[in-house]
Structure formats: structure tokens, C-alpha cells
Amino acid sequence: MPPPAAAHPWWLEPHPPGNADQAGNPTGLSPSEAAERLERFGPNLFRERQRKSLLRQYLSRFKNPLVLILLMASAVSAFTGEVTNFLIIGCIVLLSVTLDFVQEYRANAAAEKLRHSVSVRATVIRAGQTRDIAATEVVPGDVVLLAAGDLIPADGIVLDARDFFVKQALLTGESYPVEKRPGMPAKSATDLDEATNAVFMGTSVISGSARMQVVQTGAATAIGAIADSISRPAAPTSFELGTRRFGMLIMRLTVLMVMFVLLVNAWFHRPLLESFLFAVALAVGLTPELLPMVVSVTLARGALRMAGKQMIVKRLSAIQDLGSMDVLCTDKTGTLTEAKIRLERHVDTAGQPSDRVLELAYFNSFYETGLKSPLDEAILAHRHIELGAWKKIDEVPFDFERRRVSVLIDNGTSRWLVVKGAPDEIVGLCTRYEAEGAELQCRLDEAAQAAIHAQYSGLEAEGFRVLGIAWRPVPLDHPHAVVDDESELVLAGFAAFLDPPKASAAAALGALKQAGVAIKIVTGDSDLVTRHVCTQLGIPVTGLLTGKDIAQLDDHALGARVDTANLFCRVNPAQKNRVIQALKARGHVVGYLGDGINDAPPLHSADVGLSVDSAVDVAKEAADMILLKQDLQVLHEAVLEGRRTFGNIMKYIMMGTSSNFGNMFSMAGAALFLPFLPMLPTQILLNNILYDVSEVPIPLDKVDAAEISHPRVLDLAFIRNFMLVIGPISSLFDFLTFYVMLAVLQADEALFHTGWFVESLCTQVLVIFVIRTRGNPLKSRAHPLLTATSLAVVGSAILLPFTPLGTYFGFVPPPAMFYAILGAMVFAYLAIVELAKRGFYRWYGNAHRPRATQ
Ligand SMILES: Nc1ncnc2c1ncn2[C@@H]1O[C@H](COP(=O)(O)OP(=O)(O)OP(=O)(O)O)[C@@H](O)[C@H]1O
Numbered sequence: 001m002p003p004p005a006a007a008h009p010w011w012l013e014p015h016p017p018g019n020a021d022q023a024g025n026p027t028g029l030s031p032s033e034a035a036e037r038l039e040r041f042g043p044n045l046f047r048e049r050q051r052k053s054l055l056r057q058y059l060s061r062f063k064n065p066l067v068l069i070l071l072m073a074s075a076v077s078a079f080t081g082e083v084t085n086f087l088i089i090g091c092i093v094l095l096s097v098t099l100d101f102v103q104e105y106r107a108n109a110a111a112e113k114l115r116h117s118v119s120v121r122a123t124v125i126r127a128g129q130t131r132d133i134a135a136t137e138v139v140p141g142d143v144v145l146l147a148a149g150d151l152i153p154a155d156g157i158v159l160d161a162r163d164f165f166v167k168q169a170l171l172t173g174e175s176y177p178v179e180k181r182p183g184m185p186a187k188s189a190t191d192l193d194e195a196t197n198a199v200f201m202g203t204s205v206i207s208g209s210a211r212m213q214v215v216q217t218g219a220a221t222a223i224g225a226i227a228d229s230i231s232r233p234a235a236p237t238s239f240e241l242g243t244r245r246f247g248m249l250i251m252r253l254t255v256l257m258v259m260f261v262l263l264v265n266a267w268f269h270r271p272l273l274e275s276f277l278f279a280v281a282l283a284v285g286l287t288p289e290l291l292p293m294v295v296s297v298t299l300a301r302g303a304l305r306m307a308g309k310q311m312i313v314k315r316l317s318a319i320q321d322l323g324s325m326d327v328l329c330t331d332k333t334g335t336l337t338e339a340k341i342r343l344e345r346h347v348d349t350a351g352q353p354s355d356r357v358l359e360l361a362y363f364n365s366f367y368e369t370g371l372k373s374p375l376d377e378a379i380l381a382h383r384h385i386e387l388g389a390w391k392k393i394d395e396v397p398f399d400f401e402r403r404r405v406s407v408l409i410d411n412g413t414s415r416w417l418v419v420k421g422a423p424d425e426i427v428g429l430c431t432r433y434e435a436e437g438a439e440l441q442c443r444l445d446e447a448a449q450a451a452i453h454a455q456y457s458g459l460e461a462e463g464f465r466v467l468g469i470a471w472r473p474v475p476l477d478h479p480h481a482v483v484d485d486e487s488e489l490v491l492a493g494f495a496a497f498l499d500p501p502k503a504s505a506a507a508a509l510g511a512l513k514q515a516g517v518a519i520k521i522v523t524g525d526s527d528l529v530t531r532h533v534c535t536q537l538g539i540p541v542t543g544l545l546t547g548k549d550i551a552q553l554d555d556h557a558l559g560a561r562v563d564t565a566n567l568f569c570r571v572n573p574a575q576k577n578r579v580i581q582a583l584k585a586r587g588h589v590v591g592y593l594g595d596g597i598n599d600a601p602p603l604h605s606a607d608v609g610l611s612v613d614s615a616v617d618v619a620k621e622a623a624d625m626i627l628l629k630q631d632l633q634v635l636h637e638a639v640l641e642g643r644r645t646f647g648n649i650m651k652y653i654m655m656g657t658s659s660n661f662g663n664m665f666s667m668a669g670a671a672l673f674l675p676f677l678p679m680l681p682t683q684i685l686l687n688n689i690l691y692d693v694s695e696v697p698i699p700l701d702k703v704d705a706a707e708i709s710h711p712r713v714l715d716l717a718f719i720r721n722f723m724l725v726i727g728p729i730s731s732l733f734d735f736l737t738f739y740v741m742l743a744v745l746q747a748d749e750a751l752f753h754t755g756w757f758v759e760s761l762c763t764q765v766l767v768i769f770v771i772r773t774r775g776n777p778l779k780s781r782a783h784p785l786l787t788a789t790s791l792a793v794v795g796s797a798i799l800l801p802f803t804p805l806g807t808y809f810g811f812v813p814p815p816a817m818f819y820a821i822l823g824a825m826v827f828a829y830l831a832i833v834e835l836a837k838r839g840f841y842r843w844y845g846n847a848h849r850p851r852a853t854q
């Protein structure tokens with residue numbers, strides 16, 4: 001993507017706008033100024049929420065082709081003088097669109113509110129004080145403090161910076177971090193990627209820290225200008241793909257049936273308009289038009305329930321994915337462990353306690369400005385150390401490839417490079433080591449290397465996280481520290497930390513495993529430490545891959561190993577990502593739980609990204625759900641909640657494809673041999689809307705425990721097979737009804753319509769009690785509201801022929817005999833569907849055992 005040309009390269013001005021010099025305004029804006037600017041420039045949102053007015057949102061519902069055809073048909077009816085038809089169809093369309101709209105709107109509004117509660121925040125200076133505000137409230141002129149892991153909240157000028165590296169791939173396509181520093185760019189930089197003194201919204205801080213002054217916010221930012229071109233719709237999730245294919249399946253059947261009906265009616269020279277209306281009504285009856293509403297209401301309800309358990313859902317459809325998830329990958333620190341790391345030991349190369357090692361570690365942590373990790377905090381919190389005359393000259397910031405950080409310090413007489421990092425990396429860079437205090441420096445030969453390796457491995461095997469501490473004198477005129485300086489180091493010793501697992505972790509992971517979710521740990525830490533944590537958490541290690549192993553494997557070979565391995569150690573962010581993709585390619589639905597900068601790529605590529613509230617911005621931004629409580633038990637509950645929403649959506653789909661489908665099918669068949677239409681178009685529409693009403697409470701329904709005991713994915717073959725088993729039973733009873741109406745009750749046209757209307761509605765609605773559970777319908781209780789609406793709809797169908805409204809629709813009161821037969825038939829129907837259902841699940845259960853994941 002070419003870098004976008006900014007309208008006005010403001011970073012070429014000598015001073016930040018509104019400032020007399022380069023330093024910026026040290027006290028920031030006053031609250032009143034900020035409020036005034038927020039009013040003037042608007043909230044800092046680059047894609048102004050497409051806030052269509054409610055009316056327009058409502059009207060856009062009418063764009064559905066079926067609705068349009070219906071409206072057209074009703075207009076034609078009006079012109080041909082059939083006012084009744086016109087009124088009825090008009091009302092029905094209005095009613096169903098409104099029902100759908102109100103439900104969905106309410107659900108989405110609630111979910112949106114939740115989403116806002118975890119919005120990205122920014123640290124600004126206002127009236128001389130640092131304040132934490134929502135990024136949307138940042139205004140031009142604000143002074144913002146930036147640190148590693150932050151998302152840059154707006155476009156602005158860098159006022160000062162310390163080893164400040166930014167990733168701007170989103171804007172410039174350049175995936176390597178670029179350094180930003182104050183002062184004019186060397187070249188006349190009209191391109192964003194040459195603007196070394198400016199930072200841009202939507203990019204993120206990789207390491208270092210800085211102060212910036214905001215110049216542009218919201219749509220005026222560089223990213224705002226290209227927002228449309230980068231706002232590619234997210235790739236559809238497996239669930240969305242499934243529902244889409246399901247829609248196609250229904251669509252094809254509908255088209256076939258409509259064509260058939262039209263042909264038959266033309267053959268028999270029936271009135272054209274009425275045949276057409278009949279066909280359209282059939283199509284309406286067949287389409288699962290409530291599906292989008294059922295999906296969004298179910299998901300929104302799920303999101304609200306999860307919020308009650310301290311889990312915020314940012315992307316609603318992720319709830320589905322969480323329910324389908326069969327592999328959960330997680331990093332270690334802060335997710336499985338407390339992240340309350342303590343420095344336990346600081347030892348020299350012989351394993352003896354050493355203050356000198358602590359001192360060096362302290363200098364390094366104190367002066368490091370890049371990523372402040374919990375390890376640094378633990379070192380600084382351990383004991384206060386006098387810095388004396390030591391001053392910082394430069395730094396090579398931490399990154400997850402090198403796994404180390406260096407600071408260049410000077411006390412006037414000597415200049416040292418002090419390095420700390422993963423012990424294997426550090427030892428690899430050393431040529432000498434300190435012995436007997438710091439008195440003696442010995443050559444790091446093979447024997448010494450083996451002894452030292454045994455020394456720190458011993459610590460790791462005991463569960464300590466270990467950092468190697470090394471240093472090297474450099475000439476006093478050595479001005480900058482660069483990565484190449486990290487060589488020929490002198491090893492001073494090791495710092496060992498304890499990072500105990502979370503109290504809740506073992507139980508929660510056990511519960512997840514019980515629920516069919518395999519757990520894999522993907523960490524930058526060493527394998528010995530991770531194994532120790534696994535032992536404490538009761539996770540048996542079934543296979544281990546290190547970053548080095550992964551680097552040797554191509555995607556195919558990696559794919560062959562990811563299933564059995566459940567520990568991935570010393571992996572860098574790109575490798576974390578490869579592990580996730582390999583698992584996805586194997587057909588798993590993969591979750592990833594992480595909180596660091598290095599977790600952002602896998603959070604993005606996982607089917608469902610999970611993070612915690614204390615995570616860095618980039619991780620929170622990439623995640624689909626945020627855990628507010630440091631308790632993994634919540635995750636288990638959320639998985640069950642996801643499966644519950646899935647279960648309820650499946651109920652609706654299965655209802656639509658079985659009984660309803662059978663009814664419409666027999667309707668088309670009846671058109672063949674009856675001398676009149678089997679049901680009037682308006683009656684079909686009324687039948688359909690009453691049926692819809694009965695299904696509205698499905699999102700509230702309970703889901704059987706057996707349904708949520710394992711991950712489930714939307715399986716089209718399952719739905720199709722279910723339809724082929726249950727649908728014909730429904731048709732069978734329809735034809736039985738025809739027989740009863742014609743042969744036993746000697747029905748005329750109106751009575752026939754009435755009889756069939758009542759029968760089809762009763763069977764169609766009541767079958768929910770059979771379909772909603774795989775087990776015994778008498779044992780699994782439906783939600784009271786679902787029971788109430790279903791019974792109410794059945795009741796009104798039975799009473800309708802006796803009311804004036806019924807007469808209006810063309811119904812006539814049937815004889816008492818009809819109701820006796822109806823009762824028997826409904827009972828027999830439900831019993832047979834129940835038997836067929838049991839047979840189906842027995843067969844299906846044998847044919848498709850749940851996929852075994854270790
Ligand atoms: N502040 C630091 N200074 C020096 N080295 C560090 C620092 N932070 C991390 N490291 C090294 O880099 C390695 C990888 O970092 P880190 O443990 O944060 O990765 P991770 O993949 O997020 O793992 P985790 O599962 O522990 O969160 C660490 O094991 C440690 O050796």
C-alpha cells in the first residue's frame with residue numbers, strides 16, 4: 001500500500017502548532033481548553049460511527065428482496081381491488097420487520113455499551129497533571145505520554161523521546177519498527193514514513209518512551225483519510241460461514257419450490273396474481289427470516305451475561321467461536337501466573353549470593369526505558385541501590401527476538417555496557433566470566449560453559465525464572481550503544497525470580513480440559529521454567545517444541561507436530577503466530593490468551609483472541625474479549641456461555657429446517673392435486689408470523705448440560721440430515737390432515753384452509769419442545785416465556801376461526817370433531833418426531849464421535 005500523501009505535512013513546521021518553541025506546553029491544556037476543543041474538533045474517532053438515524057436503520061430493513069416482492073404484490077392487489085389482501089400483507093410485513101428491528105436494535109445497543117467500557121485509553125498531561133482519559137477524548141494540543149505497548153491515540157509531533165521505536169505497518173506497510181525523535185526530519189519529508197519527528201494514530205509503540213503533542217485527531221488524521229481503504233471487513237468466522245451456507249441451502253430449495261408451484265398453477269390455468277402471491281408467501285414461509293435477529297439477540301444476551309461475570313466481549317461473534325474453541329493457547333506470565341514476580345536470588349557464576357550482580361541488574365532495569373516488564377519491577381522493588389555517579393548514555397531496547405536489553409552507563413571514569421536477558425542468549429555472547437567476587441575474570445571455555453549452564457538450569461528446574469547479567473567496559477568516547485556492541489561480554493551472574501501460578505489456574509484449566517478444550521502454552525520463557533509451572537498446574541507435558549525447533553520446520557512439518565505438542569518455549573512473536581496458524585490449518589478452532597506486545601500477532605490470527613484488563617493497549621486492541629478479573633475460572637464459564645448461545649441458535653435453525661420446511665413442502669405438493677389453493681397467501685403469511693412470534697423467546701431458553709459439554713461447530717451435513725429425517729414426518733401428517741379434511745369432514749375450500757392452518761401451526765410450534773433437547777422433552781424444561789408464547793400462539797390459532805379477525809382472513813369455524821382429530825394427530829406427531837429424533841441422534845452419535853483432542 002503506498003503511503004498516503006497528507007494534505008499538509010505539518011511535521012515540516014519548525015514548532016508544534018501553537019507553541020513558540022520545540023519544547024511544547026509542559027503543563028498541557030487546561031480542562032476548560034480541552035473541553036472547548038473537544039466541542040470544536042469532535043471526538044477522536046477516525047471512522048465516525050455510521051450513525052444512521054433510527055428511521056433509516058428501520059427503513060433499510062425493507063431492502064430485503066422478499067419484503068420488496070411482498071410489498072409489490074400487495075400493491076398489485078390494491079390496484080386490482082383486493083383491498084383485504086393489500087391490508088393484510090401490508091400489516092404482516094410491517095409487523096415482522098418491526099419485530100425483528102426492535103429486538104435486534106435493543107440487543108445491539110446493550111452490547112455496544114459494554115464494548116465502550118474497555119475502550120483504549122491515553123495518558124495525557126492536563127493542567128500540569130498526568131491523567132488517564134479515553135482515547136476518544138484526546139484533542140489537538142494535548143500532550144500525551146507514550147510507552148511501549150501503547151497505541152498512539154492521534155497524529156502529533158514528538159516533543160522528546162528515549163529510544164522510541166514505533167511500528168507503523170498499518171500506515172506505511174513497513175513492518176520493521178522505526179525510530180522517532182524530536183527535531184525536523186533530515187529530508188523534506190512529505191511521506192509519512194520519512195516523518196521521523198511525527199507519530200500517527202493507529203500505529204503502536206514497540207519500545208522506548210516519548211512525549212508527543214497532538215496536532216490532528218479523528219477523521220483529520222492520516223489514518224482517518226484512508227480509513228475506508230483499510231477497513232476491510234474481517235474474514236468471516238467459521239460460524240458466519242456456516243450460517244451463510246445454510247442460507248444458500250434454504251435459498252436453493254426455496255427457488256426450486258417456488259418455480260414448481262408457479263409451473264403447476266400455470267398448468268392448471270389458475271388466477272395469475274393469486275398463484276404468484278401464493279408462491280411468494282411460500283418463499284416467505286420457508287426463509288428463516290428471524291435468523292439474523294435470533295443470532296444477534298442470542299449473542300448480545302450472552303455478552304451481557306458474560307459482563308456479569310467480568311468478561312467484556314468486543315466482537316460479538318467471538319462468543320460463538322469461544323463455544324467452538326477446542327484448543328486454547330496461552331502465554332504464561334500474567335495469564336497462568338500471578339505476574340507478581342519477586343526477585344529471589346542474585347548469584348554469581350558459582351551460585352554464591354552476589355551484591356554486584358544485583359547492582360548491575362539494578363542499573364540495567366533502572367535505566368531501561370523500553371518495555372518495563374514485571375521482571376524489571378521486581379528488580380527495582382527488591383532493594384534500593386545507590387546509583388552513585390552512574391549516568392545513562394544510551395540504550396539498546398528490549399525486543400522479543402534478542403530477548404535482552406542493554407544500557408550504556410558512565411560514571412565519569414569508566415563507561416560500561418550492562419546487558420541482561422535470557423540466560424542462554426547472554427551466556428552465548430560472553431567470552432569471559434567473573435569468579436571470586438568480581439576480582440577474577442576467567443575465560444569462558446567449554447568446561448566453564450557446561451558448569452554455568454548446569455548452574456542456571458538448576459535454578460530453572462526449580463521453577464525460577466532466570467536472567468543472565470553481563471557487562472563489558474567500552475572506551476569513554478563510545479557514544480552510542482548498538483546491537484553489535486553486545487559481544488565479548490563478561491558474565492557476572494544470574495538473577496532468579498519466582499512467579500507463582502494463579503490460585504485459580506489449575507482448577508480452571510482442569511475444567512476447560514474436561515469441557516473438551518486442549519490447553520497449550522506458548523511462551524518466550526525457557527522450557528525448564530515452563531515445565532515447572534506445568535507440574536504445579538497439573539498439566540502433563542505431551543510434547544515440547546522450542547523456538548529453535550520451530551525455525552527448522554516448514555509449515556507442513558510444523559502442522560504435523562502441533563497437535564501432540566502442548567508446550568512451545570522460547571518462541572518469538574512471529575513463531576507464536578505460526579503455531580496458531582498451524583493449529584487453525586489442522587481444522588482446530590483456536591483461542592489465544594495473552595497480554596504482552598508480543599502477543600498481539602497471535603491474538604489477531606487466533607479464531608478468538610482473549611486478553612486481560614491489565615494488558616498493553618496493542619494486546620487489548622487485538623483481543624476479541626477482555627477478562628476484567630484475574631481469574632481463569634471466568635474463562636471456563638465464558639466457554640460454556642458461548643456453547644449455550646450456539647445451542648439456542650441451532651434450535652432455531654433446526655426448527656426452521658424440519659417442521660416448517662415439511663409444511664411448506666406439503667403445501668407445494670398439495671397444489672398439485674387440489675382444485676383450489678391449499679391455503680390462501682395471506683393465511684400462509686399469518687401462519688408464518690404467528691410461528692415467528694412463538695420463536696422469539698428462543699434466545700432466552702436454557703440449553704441442556706449435555707449440549708455444552710464439548711465444543712461444537714456449525715455442521716451443515718448435520719442440519720441437512722436432520723431436515724431429511726424430521727421434515728418428511730411433518731409432510732406425512734399434513735397429508736393425513738388433507739385426507740381427514742376431504743374424506744372425513746367433507747370440507748369445502750374455506751374449511752380446508754382453516755383445518756390445515758390450525759394443524760400446521762400447532763405441529764410447527766409445539767415441536768420446539770421436542771427439538772430443543774436431545775434428551776427427554778419431559779425432563780428438560782424450556783424457559784417459561786418460550787412455553788408461554790408457544791402455548792399462546794397455539795391457543796390463538798385454535799380460537800382464531802371463531803373470531804371476526806378469523807373471518808376476515810377467510811376462516812370458518814370447524815366442527816368439534818375436527819378438534820378431537822387434531823388433538824390426536826398433534827400428539828401422535830410429537831411422539832413420532834421424538835422417536836425419530838432419538839434414532840437420529842443415536843445414529844449420528846455413532847457416526848460422529850466428538851473429535852478427540854488430547
Ligand atoms: N525486562 C527484561 N530484561 C531482560 N530480559 C527480559 C526482560 N523481559 C523479558 N526478558 C527475556 O525475554 C524472554 C521472553 O519474554 P517474556 O517472558 O515476556 O515472553 P512471553 O512470550 O510473553 O512469555 P510469558 O509466557 O512469560 O509471558 C524472557 O523469558 C526473558 O528471558
Ligand SMILES: [Mg+2]
Nearest residue numbers: 331333595596
Ligand atoms: Mg507475556
